[in-house]
Amino acid sequence: MPNPRPTKAKPPVLGGVTGASGINTLRQDVEDYGTRKRRTNATGRYLAGGSTDKLSHRLLRCARHLNWRWYPEPDKRVLYGAKFCQLHLLCPNCAHRRASRQAVRVHEKLLYLAEQHDYWFVTLTVANGPDLAERFEHLVRSFKALRQLSRDHLRGKGRYVELSRAEGLVWAFEFTHSEENGWHPHIHMIAALPKGSGPIRYGVHPLTGEVSQLRQDWHDVTGDSIITHAEPLDMSNPHKSVCELVKYSLKFADLAIPDQIDAYETLRGRKLMECSGSLRGVELSEDDTLLDDLLTGKYFDFLYRWHGEAYTLVSAPLTPSQSLLESLSRVNGGGNGQNHHHADGVGQSEPDARDLREVEGAC
Numbered sequence: 001m002p003n004p005r006p007t008k009a010k011p012p013v014l015g016g017v018t019g020a021s022g023i024n025t026l027r028q029d030v031e032d033y034g035t036r037k038r039r040t041n042a043t044g045r046y047l048a049g050g051s052t053d054k055l056s057h058r059l060l061r062c063a064r065h066l067n068w069r070w071y072p073e074p075d076k077r078v079l080y081g082a083k084f085c086q087l088h089l090l091c092p093n094c095a096h097r098r099a100s101r102q103a104v105r106v107h108e109k110l111l112y113l114a115e116q117h118d119y120w121f122v123t124l125t126v127a128n129g130p131d132l133a134e135r136f137e138h139l140v141r142s143f144k145a146l147r148q149l150s151r152d153h154l155r156g157k158g159r160y161v162e163l164s165r166a167e168g169l170v171w172a173f174e175f176t177h178s179e180e181n182g183w184h185p186h187i188h189m190i191a192a193l194p195k196g197s198g199p200i201r202y203g204v205h206p207l208t209g210e211v212s213q214l215r216q217d218w219h220d221v222t223g224d225s226i227i228t229h230a231e232p233l234d235m236s237n238p239h240k241s242v243c244e245l246v247k248y249s250l251k252f253a254d255l256a257i258p259d260q261i262d263a264y265e266t267l268r269g270r271k272l273m274e275c276s277g278s279l280r281g282v283e284l285s286e287d288d289t290l291l292d293d294l295l296t297g298k299y300f301d302f303l304y305r306w307h308g309e310a311y312t313l314v315s316a317p318l319t320p321s322q323s324l325l326e327s328l329s330r331v332n333g334g335g336n337g338q339n340h341h342h343a344d345g346v347g348q349s350e351p352d353a354r355d356l357r358e359v360e361g362a363c
């Protein structure tokens with residue numbers, strides 16, 4: 001039976017395993033952590049000295065070891081040990097861990113309430129500008145005003161706004177940047193509408209010229225912006241939309257390190273993901289450890305350490321089974337696996353060809 005009062009629904013079991021989690025992807029995953037760690041260290045070195053020394057220290061010490069635990073049945077892998085700097089606006093590994101953990105929570109909640117809701121993926125944007133703080137405040141104020149209009153309408157005090165149909169929202173701020181256009185802040189959100197609701201229309205009808213309610217609402221509160229988008233979330237494959245929602249607030253690959261640091265100074269301490277109504281409770285706490293939950297069953301541990309420019313495997317199972325040996329050989333790109341017991345340098349036989357842009361996908 002669907003819960004008739006979703007806002008009172010018990011929270012789902014949260015946790016789970018983030019990202020690609022089998023043994024076959026271990027090697028690539030560790031390489032991707034290395035690519036991101038190099039960027040973190042470059043930022044740490046840039047900040048070294050003077051009043052930023054503490055920040056630099058945190059960045060340089062982030063994720064210097066990665067403890068993976070692999071469960072052969074059913075081929076799941078968790079990151080159960082690592083110390084993260086938690087500076088997700090400066091450190092791509094921390095941004096990656098937050099996004100992955102956040103994705104699991106949002107996904108679980110959407111599944112839990114799926115019988116009561118149709119979900120829509122909605123984007124609201126404001127015009128570009130050179131001043132990130134000013135653009136961000138404009139976006140925050142506008143969205144707050146929109147939610148207030150929605151609440152007023154539900155209390156019978158004001159006109160109809162499209163989002164007043166939503167019983168729950170989860171939204172996140174994202175900021176893209178280019179030299180030509182400056183900062184482009186926008187909001188991605190998932191809106192939970194009662195099951196069977198009509199669609200959320202956006203833009204202008206191509207035949208009749210009718211302006212959608214959402215566009216009208218957004219222009220009313222921003223005074224200068226009309227760009228909105230809405231599409232139904234496909235619950236047979238919600239992964240894409242969930243990843244789009246939780247992806248990094250800042251795109252590291254698009255930002256020079258000084259711009260990144262300016263953005264950090266502007267945005268730190270600000271809530272960049274929030275939720276309301278039936279989707280309340282999905283946001284990750286600021287002090288989340290960013291580690292996966294342990295599973296049960298037989299397991300093998302793999303310890304990687306950061307050595308200057310890459311992670312190396314310093315500890316692997318001593319008594320592996322034949323199937324583990326086979327899996328390890330795949331991890332190492334084709335060896336027999338025997339040489340990985342306490343093997344330094346696993347995975348270094350091929351150059352790391354993936355740059356930051358490629359590994360920036362959140363989920």
Ligand SMILES: [Zn+2]
Nearest residue numbers: 062085091094
């Ligand atoms: Zn970090």
